[in-house]
Amino acid sequence: MDTELRRDLEQRLLEYVGDYGIVLSEEQVRLMVAHLDLVIEKNKVVNLTRITEPAEGLVLHCLDSLMPLAFISSQIGSQDVILDLGTGAGFPGIPLAIATGAHAVLIDSVGKKVNAVNDFATVLGLDNVEALHVRAEELAIERLESFSYVFARAVAQSNVLVEYAAPLLKMNGLLVLEKANPTEDELIAAKRAAKICGMKFVSRETCELPNGLGHREILQYQKVAKPKIKLPRQNGMAKNQPLGI
Numbered sequence: 001m002d003t004e005l006r007r008d009l010e011q012r013l014l015e016y017v018g019d020y021g022i023v024l025s026e027e028q029v030r031l032m033v034a035h036l037d038l039v040i041e042k043n044k045v046v047n048l049t050r051i052t053e054p055a056e057g058l059v060l061h062c063l064d065s066l067m068p069l070a071f072i073s074s075q076i077g078s079q080d081v082i083l084d085l086g087t088g089a090g091f092p093g094i095p096l097a098i099a100t101g102a103h104a105v106l107i108d109s110v111g112k113k114v115n116a117v118n119d120f121a122t123v124l125g126l127d128n129v130e131a132l133h134v135r136a137e138e139l140a141i142e143r144l145e146s147f148s149y150v151f152a153r154a155v156a157q158s159n160v161l162v163e164y165a166a167p168l169l170k171m172n173g174l175l176v177l178e179k180a181n182p183t184e185d186e187l188i189a190a191k192r193a194a195k196i197c198g199m200k201f202v203s204r205e206t207c208e209l210p211n212g213l214g215h216r217e218i219l220q221y222q223k224v225a226k227p228k229i230k231l232p233r234q235n236g237m238a239k240n241q242p243l244g245i
């Protein structure tokens with residue numbers, strides 16, 4: 001990506017986030033575009049994303065990763081520890097770490113993606129980012145009730161994500177999901193799963209990405225009680241025998 005394109009993307013990202021009431025500094029957008037550039041380059045040798053065009057990546061990766069910030073009522077800051085569950089190439093975790101300054105743990109079950117994300121964090125000088133090759137179910141044993149927020153974009157059905165997040169969240173912590181078009185059945189199953197897992201449904205908000213690039217729904221669930229069953233269940237159970245169906 002040449003300097004002119006980078007500057008153009010940085011300016012566009014500043015304008016996009018402004019439309020959603022999200023305030024970023026020039027340094028923050030510089031880092032986010034630099035991350036996108038690293039992803040596009042790395043994607044030529046390691047399959048990380050289907051999006052290869054910078055302007056599209058700016059909306060579908062950078063802006064999309066930040067959308068939850070337009071809907072979360074509390075301010076996330078350096079005192080918070082946040083989790084990006086199923087980070088892929090670092091979305092939404094890296095943009096969220098840059099935007100909030102929170103300590104961000106980014107996990108993925110695929111090692112080559114985690115290696116790439118750790119390299120990106122080093123090149124960008126992001127000391128607050130920790131990428132781990134671990135499944136959500138395993139992390140819940142090591143870091144029980146450690147996170148104030150769990151984010152997940154394009155990882156699994158909502159009821160599965162509610163189950164993954166419940167043991168990882170501190171009491172009153174929030175699970176924030178980004179979905180394209182969740183069905184009513186998915187939302188009903190997630191509400192039922194939430195009851196079993198000591199979580200409650202908080203809100204469902206919708207927005208449109210610019211340039212007709214898609215519809216988004218931001219779903220929030222809060223941890224309000226201890227789970228009624230022992231969590232985490234064994235690896236794979238959340239997906240293969242989902243709760244709330």
Ligand SMILES: C[S@@+](CC[C@H](N)C(=O)[O-])C[C@H]1O[C@@H](n2cnc3c(N)ncnc32)[C@H](O)[C@@H]1O
Nearest residue numbers: 086087088091108109110134135136153154155
């Ligand atoms: C479709 S990708 C989405 C990546 C990224 N969140 C994004 O929106 O670009 C889903 C990722 O979740 C990871 N994943 C799925 N289940 C997981 C689990 N139980 N624990 C950790 N990672 C998981 C997969 O390896 C994959 O990289």
